[in-house]
Amino acid sequence: MKPFAFERARNVDHALSLAAAAPGARFLAGGTNLLDLMKLEIEQPDTLIDVGRLPLADISETAGGGLRIGALATNTLVASDPRVRSRYPVLARAILSGSCVQLRNKASMGGNLMQRTRCAYFMDPAMPCNKRLPGSGCSAMGGLSQAIALFGASEFCVAVSASDMSVALAVLDAEVETVRADGSVRRRPVETLHRLPGDAPQVDTDLAPDELILAVELPPPPSGGQVWRKVRARASYVGALASIAVAGDRVALGAVAARPWRARATEAALAGGASPREAAEAELVSASGADGRKSLVRRLATDAIQESRKGGRS
Amino acid sequence: MSTVRDWAVPNPITENRSGLIGKPVDRYEGRLKVTGTAPYAFEVETPSTPLYGHIVSATIARGRITAIDLSQAASAPGVVLAWSHLDVPVQAQRGAKLNPRSQRGSNPALGSDRVEHYGQSIAFILADTPENARSAEARIRISYEASDADLDFGSFIDSAGPVPGEEDARIGDFEAGYSASEVTVDATWFSPLQNHAQMEPCATTAWWEGDKVVVHTSIQMVKGGQHALAETLGIPSDRVRLLTRYIGGGFGGKGQSYDDLTLAALAARESGRPVRVAYTRRQMFQATVHRPAVQMRVRLGADGTGRLNAMALEAVTHCARNSTFVEHAAEFARNLYAAPHRLTGHRLVRLDIPHAGAMRAPGEAPGMLSLECAMDELADRLGMDPIALRIRNEPEVDPDNAKPFSIRQLVRCMQEGAQQFGWDRRNPTPGAVRDGRWYVGMGMATAIRGNFLLPAKAGLRLTGDGLATLTQGMTDIGTGTYTILAQITGETLGLPLDQVRVELGDSDMPPAPGSGGQFGAATAGSAAFETGMVMRRRLAELATSDPRSPLYGEDPVLMDFANGNIVLGNRSESLAALASRAGPEGVYVEGSISPAADARDWSQHTYGAQFAEVGVDSVTGEVRLRRMFGVFAAGRILNAKLAKSQITGGMIWGVGAALTESNAVDPRYGSFLNQDLGGYLAPVHADIVNLDAVLLDEADDKANPMGIKGVGELGICGSGAAIANAVYNACGVRLRDYPLTPDKVLAALEAKGL
Numbered sequence A: 001m002k003p004f005a006f007e008r009a010r011n012v013d014h015a016l017s018l019a020a021a022a023p024g025a026r027f028l029a030g031g032t033n034l035l036d037l038m039k040l041e042i043e044q045p046d047t048l049i050d051v052g053r054l055p056l057a058d059i060s061e062t063a064g065g066g067l068r069i070g071a072l073a074t075n076t077l078v079a080s081d082p083r084v085r086s087r088y089p090v091l092a093r094a095i096l097s098g099s100c101v102q103l104r105n106k107a108s109m110g111g112n113l114m115q116r117t118r119c120a121y122f123m124d125p126a127m128p129c130n131k132r133l134p135g136s137g138c139s140a141m142g143g144l145s146q147a148i149a150l151f152g153a154s155e156f157c158v159a160v161s162a163s164d165m166s167v168a169l170a171v172l173d174a175e176v177e178t179v180r181a182d183g184s185v186r187r188r189p190v191e192t193l194h195r196l197p198g199d200a201p202q203v204d205t206d207l208a209p210d211e212l213i214l215a216v217e218l219p220p221p222p223s224g225g226q227v228w229r230k231v232r233a234r235a236s237y238v239g240a241l242a243s244i245a246v247a248g249d250r251v252a253l254g255a256v257a258a259r260p261w262r263a264r265a266t267e268a269a270l271a272g273g274a275s276p277r278e279a280a281e282a283e284l285v286s287a288s289g290a291d292g293r294k295s296l297v298r299r300l301a302t303d304a305i306q307e308s309r310k311g312g313r314s
Numbered sequence B: 001m002s003t004v005r006d007w008a009v010p011n012p013i014t015e016n017r018s019g020l021i022g023k024p025v026d027r028y029e030g031r032l033k034v035t036g037t038a039p040y041a042f043e044v045e046t047p048s049t050p051l052y053g054h055i056v057s058a059t060i061a062r063g064r065i066t067a068i069d070l071s072q073a074a075s076a077p078g079v080v081l082a083w084s085h086l087d088v089p090v091q092a093q094r095g096a097k098l099n100p101r102s103q104r105g106s107n108p109a110l111g112s113d114r115v116e117h118y119g120q121s122i123a124f125i126l127a128d129t130p131e132n133a134r135s136a137e138a139r140i141r142i143s144y145e146a147s148d149a150d151l152d153f154g155s156f157i158d159s160a161g162p163v164p165g166e167e168d169a170r171i172g173d174f175e176a177g178y179s180a181s182e183v184t185v186d187a188t189w190f191s192p193l194q195n196h197a198q199m200e201p202c203a204t205t206a207w208w209e210g211d212k213v214v215v216h217t218s219i220q221m222v223k224g225g226q227h228a229l230a231e232t233l234g235i236p237s238d239r240v241r242l243l244t245r246y247i248g249g250g251f252g253g254k255g256q257s258y259d260d261l262t263l264a265a266l267a268a269r270e271s272g273r274p275v276r277v278a279y280t281r282r283q284m285f286q287a288t289v290h291r292p293a294v295q296m297r298v299r300l301g302a303d304g305t306g307r308l309n310a311m312a313l314e315a316v317t318h319c320a321r322n323s324t325f326v327e328h329a330a331e332f333a334r335n336l337y338a339a340p341h342r343l344t345g346h347r348l349v350r351l352d353i354p355h356a357g358a359m360r361a362p363g364e365a366p367g368m369l370s371l372e373c374a375m376d377e378l379a380d381r382l383g384m385d386p387i388a389l390r391i392r393n394e395p396e397v398d399p400d401n402a403k404p405f406s407i408r409q410l411v412r413c414m415q416e417g418a419q420q421f422g423w424d425r426r427n428p429t430p431g432a433v434r435d436g437r438w439y440v441g442m443g444m445a446t447a448i449r450g451n452f453l454l455p456a457k458a459g460l461r462l463t464g465d466g467l468a469t470l471t472q473g474m475t476d477i478g479t480g481t482y483t484i485l486a487q488i489t490g491e492t493l494g495l496p497l498d499q500v501r502v503e504l505g506d507s508d509m510p511p512a513p514g515s516g517g518q519f520g521a522a523t524a525g526s527a528a529f530e531t532g533m534v535m536r537r538r539l540a541e542l543a544t545s546d547p548r549s550p551l552y553g554e555d556p557v558l559m560d561f562a563n564g565n566i567v568l569g570n571r572s573e574s575l576a577a578l579a580s581r582a583g584p585e586g587v588y589v590e591g592s593i594s595p596a597a598d599a600r601d602w603s604q605h606t607y608g609a610q611f612a613e614v615g616v617d618s619v620t621g622e623v624r625l626r627r628m629f630g631v632f633a634a635g636r637i638l639n640a641k642l643a644k645s646q647i648t649g650g651m652i653w654g655v656g657a658a659l660t661e662s663n664a665v666d667p668r669y670g671s672f673l674n675q676d677l678g679g680y681l682a683p684v685h686a687d688i689v690n691l692d693a694v695l696l697d698e699a700d701d702k703a704n705p706m707g708i709k710g711v712g713e714l715g716i717c718g719s720g721a722a723i724a725n726a727v728y729n730a731c732g733v734r735l736r737d738y739p740l741t742p743d744k745v746l747a748a749l750e751a752k753g754l
């Protein structure tokens, strides 16, 4: 691990001014992703700004009938909140299918959204990786890993997002609220928080270095069933081979792109009266990658949409 | 030399009068481990402030280091020294033996500019903190000249060569027998490379006391480690004291020492300070041994009633170019089923990857994943129940060598298992049982694993406080050795458990071979028992020859031992009183065990039957274990709780082998794809929902004086095959490429149009 300065933010303004003054700084929340990557020297911040004690862990009702979840609410807190469980079960289930209880007790809303890919070659500092070391090449292409993007990949990077939670947030049309040192507050849909890799896979999001996530806002839940499914090689404590969140007429896929993937073509097909299977197929028209992965997504989406129509909540 | 007949007479263990044998006593060191108070090798107290070493690993698969510049690293904050092959202190040549009786030869670290595998040690940094040692690595400048490396096992299988010094085992005429058979199976299975994934990494703390080095290290074999270090340093082994008190998992991967041991000893000598060195999690994957991949072709030929006429298991596996190891995946098949025409053998591919080595149940673990599924296929083809097929082929004597069985309760294991598991509820038609999205199926397989006894010694001291202390250069790798040795000693001497201490893991103690091959309990335990018997005789002589004893003048052979006393009729004396009269040191004896002269006249194994019920997700191909049950026969059981833990732990290893565990060598780089416990998928709690095992009442009087056998590896054997057979019964797809991950299952479902 590289030596670094450690600052504990007293309040949000303090955190922002520290970040503005130290361009190589990172915010530290639960630390479950950032500290691991620092030990491997994949992340090398010169300053850590500990935001963990800022009062941003509340979950509250919004005027519009939705929920506002503070950036520091832990994954465990959110998944066990009765309002989340009754109105947004897809979110509670997505969170609970991620990592393990020890990690979820530490992991925060903001940190989960901002976690980096778990591409095996990104995680191994000895391997070429354009995301870690721009221009060094992409080992995942022609490599052994199955976690290859079906959508939105580029010739420079085919990594997928590892966040389960963000797939549910995307299907719920959640928005991320951020603030910068100059006081500007911005909101963007979770769906587009992450960039697609293009020719700069090293840049995960368009957040500025001094931009802090304050909260995630959920609009009222759409009518209709909510379904969460995560396909994985063992029953817990492993990333998805593919995942899906369905809420009413909306569908989002996980572990298939560098961001949670709203299946807009599927949604449009459903709106046009297509069968679940035809609708699943519609999205896959634009997919690249292995046939096996596509079959999995086709079957998973078909089944999850059917289940949501039965009002399912699995 | 004794014969097995000498063992058949009743003794304190077989009589078990105070009931310590079999008692489900908690593990002596369990609480210490889970409360973090058991000092592991990296954590032991040192005589002065220690330094910390970090090993730097090669990032090419094969070649030469053409230049290495350590100057920047050597001047980094806190760094005390940095070594490459150019400046590491002199060590003996690889394999050299100063003492021809050494169990292991020299194993130098940073020995040359050659890189033989990815992850090999190429430099060493010593610093005041582990963080400083590790962060200095980035300042090293290395150039390599890479050469072509053979990395991809699959592409060399066809050119595999014979194993040096081994021949195929042939009985009858397999080819003729096979082609004359009415019903046949011919299929090929693949078991991938697997890692031990122990929780505790390899680690050493070393310091010098004059010309003697003291090393605390995490190793399964005390003598092997002591000899390897002595030979590497070129010093007699009595100048190496090796200690290994607590071990956080070994599974065969710590059957040998690694560079942490060598470099800690060298750096402690050079710096004059205690030194701690631990492997990183990545180095545990890249730089220790692994279980090699195995390809297995099985051919079975039977008549219409299921009687086997011909049976062949041919295995191809791999090892490192310069370190021969054979995963004997075909060997178990020699002793399992009757068939007049038999062929088993192994072929080997040499690769430029890290060393292959022993991993829990080497041979059986991958091997049974093939034959036990082939038997299921044969049963299916014959329209027979898989258990009936196995019973039809139950041999009367060992089919490999016609020796009688010491005891073989395989059929009983299958029958009792079937009954308790509810095997009669299995629908033999694949794909017939549904539970919502899930196909549900049941499968079974047998288990067989050899039993061994090696020579071992132990020491036993009785002190005036009435405490008996057993000392043995044995290891407890988390299996419960401390605890069972206390039970044996207590029962032998008639002492309650709180008056027995066990001290292990020290090369100064009477030697035992260590933990491995499920020989640990029988070997170390028998030595402890024999030593207890020596103590009984000594105490009886002391009492009957001492006028101060109430037993003075009596015949020593009539003495009994119970409740901390030596007893004859209504006269008795406490062992504490006897020991204190003997002097301030009390009474010390040593004893030993060696195999019986005629031990090899019997075929001796442990057996079991495994049953599994799985669900296969019809949408995604995910396989989830629903329940698993096994019945096993493994001699007298010393501790019901610990034996069951070993067995169920083994069964869980089988779950991993069948469903999740594998590592792959990247053919472009020579590195492993998975290098941490998040990426290498051993089963987690959620995978193991309902799993149980039963051990039959048994005593094997041909095994050792106590009639016990090993249980550490039996549980894995056949476990994965039962699961694969259940997957077939659930959904009708036969997958022979382990592990049965969702992508493979889904592809097979789609190929069947499901």
Ligand SMILES: Cc1cc2nc3c(=O)[nH]c(=O)nc-3n(C[C@H](O)[C@H](O)[C@H](O)COP(=O)(O)OP(=O)(O)OC[C@H]3O[C@@H](n4cnc5c(N)ncnc54)[C@H](O)[C@@H]3O)c2cc1C
Binding pocket: A026, A027, A028, A029, A030, A031, A032, A033, A034, A035, A036, A051, A071, A072, A097, A098, A099, A100, A103, A106, A107, A108, A109, A110, A111, A112, A113, A114, A115, A116, A162, A163, A164, A165, A211, A212, A213, A214, A237, A238, A239, A240, B678
């Ligand atoms: C073994 C393992 C398995 C895992 N499996 C899964 C899984 O199956 N599914 C899954 O979804 N996740 C999984 N995870 C990831 C886990 O969910 C994340 O590590 C966790 O959510 C990160 O949250 P944190 O608060 O600890 O973030 P930190 O590690 O503290 O931070 C992560 C990043 O977010 C940034 N950040 C944190 N808070 C803010 C903020 N308020 N504003 C701006 N930036 C911020 C940090 O600067 C840093 O770059 C796994 C992790 C591990 C270690």
Ligand code: SF4
Binding pocket: A117, A119, A120, A121, A122, A128, A129, A130, A131, A132, A137, A138, A139, A140, A141, A156, A157, A158, A159, A201
């Ligand atoms: S897919 Fe992206 S993260 Fe993975 S190796 Fe390629 S560039 Fe790196």
